[in-house]
Amino acid sequence: MNRGSKIKEKEKASQFKTITGASDKVATECLRATGWSVEAAIEYFYSSGLQAAVPSVDMKGIEALFAKYKDAADGAIRAEGVGSFCEDLGVDPSDVVMLVLSWRLNAATMCEYTRDEFVGGLQRLGCDSLEKIKRRLPEMRGELKDPAKWREVYHYAFAWAKEKNQKCLQLDVAMGMWQLLFAEERRWQYIDDWCAFLQAHHNRAISRDTWVQLFEFVRTVKPDFSNFDESAAWPYLIDEFVDYMRQRQAVAED
Amino acid sequence: MAGRGHGLGRGLGLKIEPFKHPITMDPNYADKTWKILEDAIHEIHNQNASGLSFEELYRNAYNMVLHKYGDRLYNGVAAALTRQLQAVAARVEAAQGESFLKELKARWDDHIKSTQMIRDILMYMDRTYVTQQHKTPVFQLGLDLWRDHVVHHPVIQQRMLSTLSDLIAKERAGEVIERSLIRATTQMLVDLGPSVYEADFERPFLAAAADFYAKEAQAFIASCDCPQYLRKAERRLSEEVDRVKLYLDASTEAKITAVVENELVREQMRALVEMEGSGLVAMLRGDRFDDLARMYALLRRVADGGLALMRQVMGDHVKETGRQLVNDPERQKDPISWVSRLLEERDKYEAVVARGLNDDKTFRNALNQAFEAFVNLSPRAPEYISLFIDDRLRKGLKGASDADVEAVLDKTMALFRYLQEKDVFEKYYKQHLAKRLLSGRTVSDDAERGMLVKLKTECGYQFTSKLESMFTDIRTSRDTLADFRSRLATKGTDLGLDLTVQVLTTGSWPTQGAAKCALPAEMERCCEEFRDYYLNAHSGRRLTWQLNMGTADLRAQFGSRRHELTVSTYQAVILLLFNEADSLSYKEISAATEIPTSDLKRSLQSLACAKGKNVLTKTPMSKEVDEGDAFAFNDKFSAKLFKIKIGTVSASKEGEAEKNETRHKVEEDRKPQIEAAIVRIMKSRKTLDHNAIITEVTRQLQPRFVPNPAVIKKRIESLIEREFLERDPNDRKTYRYLA
Numbered sequence: 001m002n003r004g005s006k007i008k009e010k011e012k013a014s015q016f017k018t019i020t021g022a023s024d025k026v027a028t029e030c031l032r033a034t035g036w037s038v039e040a041a042i043e044y045f046y047s048s049g050l051q052a053a054v055p056s057v058d059m060k061g062i063e064a065l066f067a068k069y070k071d072a073a074d075g076a077i078r079a080e081g082v083g084s085f086c087e088d089l090g091v092d093p094s095d096v097v098m099l100v101l102s103w104r105l106n107a108a109t110m111c112e113y114t115r116d117e118f119v120g121g122l123q124r125l126g127c128d129s130l131e132k133i134k135r136r137l138p139e140m141r142g143e144l145k146d147p148a149k150w151r152e153v154y155h156y157a158f159a160w161a162k163e164k165n166q167k168c169l170q171l172d173v174a175m176g177m178w179q180l181l182f183a184e185e186r187r188w189q190y191i192d193d194w195c196a197f198l199q200a201h202h203n204r205a206i207s208r209d210t211w212v213q214l215f216e217f218v219r220t221v222k223p224d225f226s227n228f229d230e231s232a233a234w235p236y237l238i239d240e241f242v243d244y245m246r247q248r249q250a251v252a253e254d
Numbered sequence: 255m256a257g258r259g260h261g262l263g264r265g266l267g268l269k270i271e272p273f274k275h276p277i278t279m280d281p282n283y284a285d286k287t288w289k290i291l292e293d294a295i296h297e298i299h300n301q302n303a304s305g306l307s308f309e310e311l312y313r314n315a316y317n318m319v320l321h322k323y324g325d326r327l328y329n330g331v332a333a334a335l336t337r338q339l340q341a342v343a344a345r346v347e348a349a350q351g352e353s354f355l356k357e358l359k360a361r362w363d364d365h366i367k368s369t370q371m372i373r374d375i376l377m378y379m380d381r382t383y384v385t386q387q388h389k390t391p392v393f394q395l396g397l398d399l400w401r402d403h404v405v406h407h408p409v410i411q412q413r414m415l416s417t418l419s420d421l422i423a424k425e426r427a428g429e430v431i432e433r434s435l436i437r438a439t440t441q442m443l444v445d446l447g448p449s450v451y452e453a454d455f456e457r458p459f460l461a462a463a464a465d466f467y468a469k470e471a472q473a474f475i476a477s478c479d480c481p482q483y484l485r486k487a488e489r490r491l492s493e494e495v496d497r498v499k500l501y502l503d504a505s506t507e508a509k510i511t512a513v514v515e516n517e518l519v520r521e522q523m524r525a526l527v528e529m530e531g532s533g534l535v536a537m538l539r540g541d542r543f544d545d546l547a548r549m550y551a552l553l554r555r556v557a558d559g560g561l562a563l564m565r566q567v568m569g570d571h572v573k574e575t576g577r578q579l580v581n582d583p584e585r586q587k588d589p590i591s592w593v594s595r596l597l598e599e600r601d602k603y604e605a606v607v608a609r610g611l612n613d614d615k616t617f618r619n620a621l622n623q624a625f626e627a628f629v630n631l632s633p634r635a636p637e638y639i640s641l642f643i644d645d646r647l648r649k650g651l652k653g654a655s656d657a658d659v660e661a662v663l664d665k666t667m668a669l670f671r672y673l674q675e676k677d678v679f680e681k682y683y684k685q686h687l688a689k690r691l692l693s694g695r696t697v698s699d700d701a702e703r704g705m706l707v708k709l710k711t712e713c714g715y716q717f718t719s720k721l722e723s724m725f726t727d728i729r730t731s732r733d734t735l736a737d738f739r740s741r742l743a744t745k746g747t748d749l750g751l752d753l754t755v756q757v758l759t760t761g762s763w764p765t766q767g768a769a770k771c772a773l774p775a776e777m778e779r780c781c782e783e784f785r786d787y788y789l790n791a792h793s794g795r796r797l798t799w800q801l802n803m804g805t806a807d808l809r810a811q812f813g814s815r816r817h818e819l820t821v822s823t824y825q826a827v828i829l830l831l832f833n834e835a836d837s838l839s840y841k842e843i844s845a846a847t848e849i850p851t852s853d854l855k856r857s858l859q860s861l862a863c864a865k866g867k868n869v870l871t872k873t874p875m876s877k878e879v880d881e882g883d884a885f886a887f888n889d890k891f892s893a894k895l896f897k898i899k900i901g902t903v904s905a906s907k908e909g910e911a912e913k914n915e916t917r918h919k920v921e922e923d924r925k926p927q928i929e930a931a932i933v934r935i936m937k938s939r940k941t942l943d944h945n946a947i948i949t950e951v952t953r954q955l956q957p958r959f960v961p962n963p964a965v966i967k968k969r970i971e972s973l974i975e976r977e978f979l980e981r982d983p984n985d986r987k988t989y990r991y992l993a
Binding site for chain 2: 167168207208209210212213216231232233235236239
């Protein structure tokens with residue numbers, strides 16, 4: 001597929017969502033039905049009764065929330081605003097639930113919400129007050145138990161966490177994200193070994209490919225690496241990690 | 255056949271029958287006629303046929319058949335023959351020992367003769383009765399009955415076989431036997447039908463032969479060395495073939511050959527090939543071409559793996575000796591002899607294949623594989639081969655004829671072909687060629703160009719384009735310099751020294767970073783003069799001086815003796831300092847010249863520490879140069895020659911650090927080549943799985959080097975990162991090309 005057109009489609013979809021507050025699925029549906037014209041799609045959305053699916057919310061409440069946290073200098077919520085937002089919600093900023101929330105709000109960058117992301121996102125969630133958001137938090141936490149959503153959040157985390165003008169994710173940020181993601185019941189037993197290995201032998205930024213493939217690796221390869229196939233196109237970092245672990249295990253056995 | 259004789263009429267609704275008329279016949283007619291015929295048969299059998307009338311007998315037989323006594327006649331003949339043959343069998347049985355076969359042959363000859371006569375008499379019966387009733391024709395009947403009653407007579411059968419076996423065994427043991435009798439007997443069996451020959455003679459004969467040769471093989475293998483055994487086996491094979499020609503049926507040749515091959519060769523081949531001290535390895539060591547040829551010829555007969563075994567043992571041996579050769583620490587010290595030794599090894603095996611192994615292509619391939627395997631065991635092979643060529647092109651070829659030069663270089667190219675890392679070779683070749691060209695020490699331009707052409711044919715234009723541009727630079731420099739000098743002459747400028755400049759294109763030459771050094775004023779002035787001239791002629795260019803690659807000729811006075819010294823530019827700069835002072839410390843020299851430390855140390859070392867060339871003295875005296883040392887001009891220096899060349903202590907073989915640097919450069923150069931290959935492949939294939947890419951990239955790059963799969967993988971990941979490729983979202987092992 002042509003990459004250029006794909007990117008344009010994404011842009012149109014987000015434009016559509018900001019205006020209508022509809023979900024991804026509905027946006028794609030409407031746009032596809034109207035041949036990717038945003039205006040026609042919006043008309044279609046309102047005339048077909050699809051807007052009924054969007055929960056009715058108090059837009060003023062959301063606007064007020066945004067105004068409360070937004071940075072004085074520009075039109076977005078920055079690190080400081082996110083900090084007080086977390087405080088008001090009663091969650092730690094490094095709680096994984098904030099990642100899920102950002103994912104639900106479709107936020108592009110860590111510790112940042114643009115107006116479109118924040119307002120449009122909360123509208124889609126049907127939350128117009130801190131109380132309502134708070135009530136939704138346990139549900140969001142639970143979403144990580146769904147394998148498909150867990151995977152989506154993991155993939156989303158890479159783009160969310162990286163510097164926007166860079167292709168790769170800084171190693172320390174990457175390790176922090178992994179520690180956050182592979183924690184609790186999603187814990188990967190080698191997470192500490194993996195981070196130690198990266199620091200000792202790699203010490204460079206992490207590419208998107210390595211990020212994505214690690215998820216598959218954790219998901220499919222057995223803890224004893226018995227079903228690890230060297231010729232199966234794993235990124236070389238993972239190859240080297242397996243070597244490293246096998247050597248250590250061999251030494252440990254001696 | 256349906257409707258014999260009436261078939262014609264059926265379609266027409268007609269019926270044609272012979273005209274019938276009552277025949278009055280003597281009721282005893284059949285008995286009488288048969289009696290006549292029976293007597294005749296009896297007489298014929300007793301070789302008494304002269305008194306018989308063929309015509310009469312024929313008519314009698316004819317009439318009997320005509321009068322529907324065919325049955326009677328046929329059965330009667332059969333019975334008569336049987337009776338007679340039983341009598342014959344008794345006679346043959348009675349013959350013992352040597353006369354047995356003679357008797358058998360005589361009776362057989364008689365039987366054939368008489369059966370022929372009987373057949374002639376009964377010809378009408380053969381044509382009508384026999385064909386109509388599907389009986390065996392008379393002559394064949396005679397043969398069948400002979401088979402049943404004589405050949406298959408239990409005593410005769412057994413005795414015939416044992417007599418034949420005994421005779422053959424005697425002949426195998428070297429005795430002379432009466433072959434014609436055997437020939438007659440086997441011929442008789444063949445005449446009785448191929449199946450009779452096979453069942454009654456050939457099968458037991460082959461079984462006995464297998465038994466005999468199995469025992470003989472055991473005996474030979476225990477008592478002979480491998481060449482002896484092979485000679486014996488060869489002789490046995492030809493004996494058996496001769497035997498077939500002399501007294502057996504031709505069809506037996508393939509079978510008996512197979513038996514002998516199986517017992518003497520196939521069963522023993524591993525033992526033979528691997529025989530300690532005289533097997534294949536010993537033959538290869540001793541260049542025993544005849545024995546090799548014999549082994550080859552014999553093992554070729556073994557379809558399932560005879561030659562494969564030989565190839566494998568030879569390949570392993572070549573690999574093993576080659577491995578020892580390339581890893582021999584003594585040889586590794588001298589790259590020239592290291593390569594010479596490899597060339598000798600190759601010559602040796604070329605001769606082995608050509609003269610001992612029938613020029614067999616498969617062996618040549620095995621040989622090439624073995625060489626490739628061990629030559630590449632040494633990571634320094636590319637460097638050494640280039641050094642060897644360098645040595646040949648410098649001095650080795652002096653006095654050698656053009657044809658010799660060609661031959662040596664051709665052979666070296668064969669080694670080059672084995673190299674997996676041709677790009678590493680290219681790096682070194684470039685370095686060595688640069689040294690040769692810059693020092694003006696190549697023996698012959700033709701030889702250099704010849705070598706270049708060879709490399710070009712082997713590896714293509716790309717491989718040599720930079721090398722060629724080096725030649726061009728040297729030629730252009732010559733012209734430039736001539737022009738520069740004539741300009742100086744017209745301007746009337748005298749530089750005070752003779753400057754030679756070679757202008758090298760950046761990128762075509764292996765330049766080490768331009769190391770600076772402080773030149774004495776007179777030299778600096780020359781450089782400026784040239785720079786002005788050159789930049790004037792070619793605006794927009796930049797000149798960087800590579801002083802580390804230069805040389806200088808100096809005139810020096812040691813006491814009363816004068817000498818001309820050929821030194822490097824660095825050394826010249828150092829020596830010129832001693833015009834002003836008799837003694838200088840290392841630090842002073844370093845400060846005055848600004849030559850990089852390692853170069854300075856090497857230069858000083860060769861000026862002060864080399865025996866017979868120590869134009870400087872060093873305190874304290876030692877082999878190595880230390881930063882605390884002091885140097886003085888050596889007044890007492892003396893040498894026999896007027897001209898003295900002082901080389902810089904520089905290993906012709908690379909040191910560890912240089913080696914790693916070259917290695918690193920090579921690795922860096924490979925990256926874009928691997929990426930280009932990946933992109934080229936993916937552009938045409940669009941999607942491809944991981945292993946297919948690795949295979950294809952390796953195949954494409956093989957002519958230059960063998961890329962490491964892990965390196966290819968890293969390049970793929972880098973291309974994914976730069977969005978030339980992506981992984982298939984549904985199958986992580988498959989990559990897709992992104993336009």
